[in-house]
Amino acid sequence: MSDARTEILERIRGAVGTPGGHKQDGHATIERVYRQESQLTRVELVELFASRIVHYDGSVRRCHAAELPDTIAQTLAARGKTRLYVPSDIDRSWLPPSIDFAADEHPSTSELDRSEGVITGCTVAIALTGTIVLTHGKGEGRRALTLVPDYHLSIVFADQIVETVPEGIRRVAARSPALITTISGPSATADIEMTRIKGVHGPRVLDVVIVAS
Amino acid sequence: MLRVGDAASAPPFPEAAKDSLANAQMRRNVRHATDVIRTKRATVVGEMPDWQQLREAARQIKAHVLRHLDAYLEDFERNCTNAGGTVHWARDADEANAIVTRIVQQYGGTEIIKVKTMTSDETRLNVALEQAGIVPYETDLADLIIQLGRDRPSHIVVPALHKNRHEIRQLFMEQMGISELGEEPAELANAARAFLREKFLHVPIGFSGANFLIAETGGVCVVESEGNGRMCLTLPKVLITLAGIEKVIPRLTDLEVFLQLLPRSATGERMNPYNSVWTGVTHRDGPQEFHVILLDNGRTEVLKDVEARSTLACIRCGACLNQCPVYRQTGGHAYGSIYSGPIGAILTPQLQGLQHSASLPYASSLCGACYEVCPVKINIPEILIHLRRRIVEDGQAPLAERLAMKGAALAFSGETPFTLAQATGRVMQRPFKSGELLRNLPGLLAGWTATRDLPAMPAESFRQWWSRR
Amino acid sequence: MLISLFITCYNDTLFPDTGKAVVNVLERLGHEVEFRSAQTCCGQMHYNSGYHADAAKLVRRFVDVFAGAEIICTPSASCVAMIRDHYPKVAAESGDPAFIEAVAALLPRVYEFSELLVDRLGVTDVGAAFAHTVTYHSSCHSLRSLGLRDQPLQLLRAVRGLDLRLLPGADECCGFGGTFSVKNPDVSTAMLADKLSAIRETGASVCAAADNSCLLQIGGGLQRAAAPVRCLHLAEILASTA
Numbered sequence: 001m002s003d004a005r006t007e008i009l010e011r012i013r014g015a016v017g018t019p020g021g022h023k024q025d026g027h028a029t030i031e032r033v034y035r036q037e038s039q040l041t042r043v044e045l046v047e048l049f050a051s052r053i054v055h056y057d058g059s060v061r062r063c064h065a066a067e068l069p070d071t072i073a074q075t076l077a078a079r080g081k082t083r084l085y086v087p088s089d090i091d092r093s094w095l096p097p098s099i100d101f102a103a104d105e106h107p108s109t110s111e112l113d114r115s116e117g118v119i120t121g122c123t124v125a126i127a128l129t130g131t132i133v134l135t136h137g138k139g140e141g142r143r144a145l146t147l148v149p150d151y152h153l154s155i156v157f158a159d160q161i162v163e164t165v166p167e168g169i170r171r172v173a174a175r176s177p178a179l180i181t182t183i184s185g186p187s188a189t190a191d192i193e194m195t196r197i198k199g200v201h202g203p204r205v206l207d208v209v210i211v212a213s
Numbered sequence: 214m215l216r217v218g219d220a221a222s223a224p225p226f227p228e229a230a231k232d233s234l235a236n237a238q239m240r241r242n243v244r245h246a247t248d249v250i251r252t253k254r255a256t257v258v259g260e261m262p263d264w265q266q267l268r269e270a271a272r273q274i275k276a277h278v279l280r281h282l283d284a285y286l287e288d289f290e291r292n293c294t295n296a297g298g299t300v301h302w303a304r305d306a307d308e309a310n311a312i313v314t315r316i317v318q319q320y321g322g323t324e325i326i327k328v329k330t331m332t333s334d335e336t337r338l339n340v341a342l343e344q345a346g347i348v349p350y351e352t353d354l355a356d357l358i359i360q361l362g363r364d365r366p367s368h369i370v371v372p373a374l375h376k377n378r379h380e381i382r383q384l385f386m387e388q389m390g391i392s393e394l395g396e397e398p399a400e401l402a403n404a405a406r407a408f409l410r411e412k413f414l415h416v417p418i419g420f421s422g423a424n425f426l427i428a429e430t431g432g433v434c435v436v437e438s439e440g441n442g443r444m445c446l447t448l449p450k451v452l453i454t455l456a457g458i459e460k461v462i463p464r465l466t467d468l469e470v471f472l473q474l475l476p477r478s479a480t481g482e483r484m485n486p487y488n489s490v491w492t493g494v495t496h497r498d499g500p501q502e503f504h505v506i507l508l509d510n511g512r513t514e515v516l517k518d519v520e521a522r523s524t525l526a527c528i529r530c531g532a533c534l535n536q537c538p539v540y541r542q543t544g545g546h547a548y549g550s551i552y553s554g555p556i557g558a559i560l561t562p563q564l565q566g567l568q569h570s571a572s573l574p575y576a577s578s579l580c581g582a583c584y585e586v587c588p589v590k591i592n593i594p595e596i597l598i599h600l601r602r603r604i605v606e607d608g609q610a611p612l613a614e615r616l617a618m619k620g621a622a623l624a625f626s627g628e629t630p631f632t633l634a635q636a637t638g639r640v641m642q643r644p645f646k647s648g649e650l651l652r653n654l655p656g657l658l659a660g661w662t663a664t665r666d667l668p669a670m671p672a673e674s675f676r677q678w679w680s681r682r
Numbered sequence: 683m684l685i686s687l688f689i690t691c692y693n694d695t696l697f698p699d700t701g702k703a704v705v706n707v708l709e710r711l712g713h714e715v716e717f718r719s720a721q722t723c724c725g726q727m728h729y730n731s732g733y734h735a736d737a738a739k740l741v742r743r744f745v746d747v748f749a750g751a752e753i754i755c756t757p758s759a760s761c762v763a764m765i766r767d768h769y770p771k772v773a774a775e776s777g778d779p780a781f782i783e784a785v786a787a788l789l790p791r792v793y794e795f796s797e798l799l800v801d802r803l804g805v806t807d808v809g810a811a812f813a814h815t816v817t818y819h820s821s822c823h824s825l826r827s828l829g830l831r832d833q834p835l836q837l838l839r840a841v842r843g844l845d846l847r848l849l850p851g852a853d854e855c856c857g858f859g860g861t862f863s864v865k866n867p868d869v870s871t872a873m874l875a876d877k878l879s880a881i882r883e884t885g886a887s888v889c890a891a892a893d894n895s896c897l898l899q900i901g902g903g904l905q906r907a908a909a910p911v912r913c914l915h916l917a918e919i920l921a922s923t924a
């Protein structure tokens with residue numbers, strides 16, 4: 001009696017036979033004539049991305065690098081936040097001194113749950129879909145950090161914004177990440193009479209600061 | 214044993230449809246839900262100048278994967294294992310359920326939190342777990358509604374669309390022990406949030422399906438809207454994933470195609486709120502034990518049938534359900550399977566066995582609306598016809614129909630038999646003729662005249678007129 | 683031009699007036715029509731129902747009967763869809779090179795009636811007059827298999843006195859689907875009910891289509907409901923000069 005793995009693989013081979021050619025070649029010849037690049041200027045990209053975040057009821061502020069701490073302070077003041085978590089390897093030069101930023105030393109999930117929110121950077125942002133992509137590397141924090149708290153402030157540098165999904169995925173893939181989280185607005189459901197309700201699990205408020213290059 | 218939910222014991226479609234058609238509330242809900250998603254889908258698809266090119270790329274990627282399925286599964290297994298995951302293989306539903314149960318028991322677990330996956334409905338995992346004394350908590354809002362109501366899903370993407378807010382409020386109050394609860398959808402969602410949050414924070418074993426298995430990296434991708442997926446994938450100590458073998462895609466970059474097609478097709482959004490990809494186990498981030506079960510349960514049978522193989526390309530978007538004029542009348546329950554609508558009509562019989570679900574390939578007028586919207590270009594009408602052919606050639610078509618088809622074939626075989634058949638028809642119709650109409654026809658045609666008039670054959674056929682000219 | 687008419691098995695038997703109308707219009711436009719009496723059926727019913735051995739015989743027969751015809755015209759989009767979508771497959775499966783070649787030669791010569799007029803003959807005004815309110819149902823095959831979105835509407839708009847009302851949900855299936863209409867009569871009737879509502883909404887007194895199969899279903903429902911709407915094939919409207 002063969003094991004499940006052997007049996008399933010044998011069934012597959014019995015069904016498809018031995019296809020000619022290496023699978024690498026087959027993959028390389030797949031026709032990809034969908035959009036893979038952008039014609040938008042940097043200004044247009046920022047505009048488009050910002051408009052999508054606003055559509056998700058997030059606030060968007062823009063600033064130059066020197067203004068980043070002040071802008072963060074303003075954003076948090078507008079939301080009444082005084083104490084947030086940050087990834088322990090976040091670039092501290094971003095952060096305003098007026099607010100308490102606790103490094104994520106892996107508090108319990110319940111403590112995260114009680115927190116006011118979190119600030120992180122990101123890997124890439126996709127303008128067309130209003131998506132922020134994290135690969136949970138430097139300055140982005142472990143996954144629970146941007147999941148459990150109810151508020152997430154994401155710092156996006158203008159040169160991190162691309163237009164299309166393929167451009168975004170390729171930038172991500174280039175890092176060979178083990179973890180990827182894409183965030184396109186707060187969570188939502190339409191399961192009750194098709195009425196779209198924003199904010200089920202996951203942070204209910206998402207804000208963005210776009211830093212000009 | 215192989216299983217597709219309860220499909221083996223479901224009544225034939227025409228019979229089940231009768232009940233569904235009599236449920237006015239459900240029909241209204243189905244109509245409303247499908248109208249909303251269709252409209253949204255049309256808008257976001259209309260924005261895409263390269264939509265057809267994306268569909269074609271997706272079709273090619275899936276066809277390519279299926280041709281090399283064994284190699285890609287082996288790649289996935291190797292890469293996932295190297296990243297600290299454990300890969301299991303399950304030939305059928307029972308084997309998969311046994312593996313999941315064993316893993317949970319191995320960790321001493323008595324409850325698990327689940328992210329929506331139709332694959333676990335397919336194997337009826339919850340029943341097996343409960344029999345072993347393990348409590349599974351569904352965490353998708355719709356699946357929570359279904360679970361609390363001991364109900365069945367009626368749509369692939371919005372499984373509780375047959376329930377309205379009054380019914381949901383009632384259910385939540387009873388099952389969640391809430392004494393006061395409003396009816397607004399936002400209040401209901403909040404009640405679910407609070408109820409589930411407690412589970413997310415404390416249950417140590419999570420369970421998920423997979424939208425995509427990435428062969429090149431050993432990664433797994435889950436596509437969702439509510440955030441319960443991220444909760445179940447990140448907070449528990451142990452994660453178990455059940456995935457059909459057809460979910461594998463070659464490379465991480467191939468997601469660039471599917472993550473455009475899926476959200477626009479499924480919920481009519483440019484992008485769904487959350488996508489998660491994880492690879493094996495990551496130190497100090499998320500579950501430290503990861504098990505993935507690769508499930509056959511009839512998929513290799515589908516693979517064998519070259520003409521119907523593309524059924525396995527399905528990415529479970531539900532767009533075909535929303536466009537289908539038959540589904541929009543009956544909803545999902547009439548199909549007697551968790552896989553309903555056009556995709557269900559071809560997938561369920563192929564997984565479960567044609568003799569069990571023989572009525573499903575006929576639950577279609579072959580209008581083609583499904584094929585038009587399928588993001589991976591599955592030619593569903595063609596496969597429906599192919600399955601009908603298999604049913605006929607297996608000798609499973611009803612006798613009356615076989616005889617009628619033989620008779621028609623004979624009539625069409627030449628000019629003389631045809632004109633003779635026409636003349637005979639004119640005579641045979643006389644007992645049923647009432648003015649220019651035919652009434653109360655017997656046998657196969659009774660279903661017609663019950664609700665519709667049928668014109669009698671005119672005294673002179675076209676060819677008779679032509680020969681007089 | 684010599685145009686070979688494929689009347690179709692069901693039009694020949696149940697809707698001879700549609701055939702007469704096609705002949706009328708084509709002759710009015712100065713063409714000669716031939717009718718090869720050996721013709722019977724394109725094989726669609728057997729093929730769609732899974733009786734492929736029987737269908738294959740009918741496909742061969744069709745190819746033989748119409749061998750050498752320059753242009754074949756039929757007032758049935760679903761039959762053209764059968765020919766375009768499935769004949770090559772049937773021939774390929776037979777493995778017979780002569781059959782395969784004959785089908786390949788046949789395909790470009792087959793036209794649905796409105797397609798023939800607008801796309802091939804370049805005509806939208808066929809000199810018709812029909813002073814009624816008309817709504818048009820786009821049969822699934824005409825739409826999805828043949829891509830006939832505009833041609834029928836262009837033809838109807840050129841008819842003198844005709845008041846065209848657009849049908850809401852024109853591209854929704856009427857519920858006929860061949861044997862579907864009797865194997866799933868309840869669902870078929872439910873789909874028909876929606877179609878009848880849409881027709882009623884237009885206030886039209888005539889419902890037209892390029893397929894009498896749809897009109898059989900729609901007409902069957904309109905008559906049973908004693909509605910003040912009648913069904914008429916597109917060809918019969920185009921033949922009308924009064």
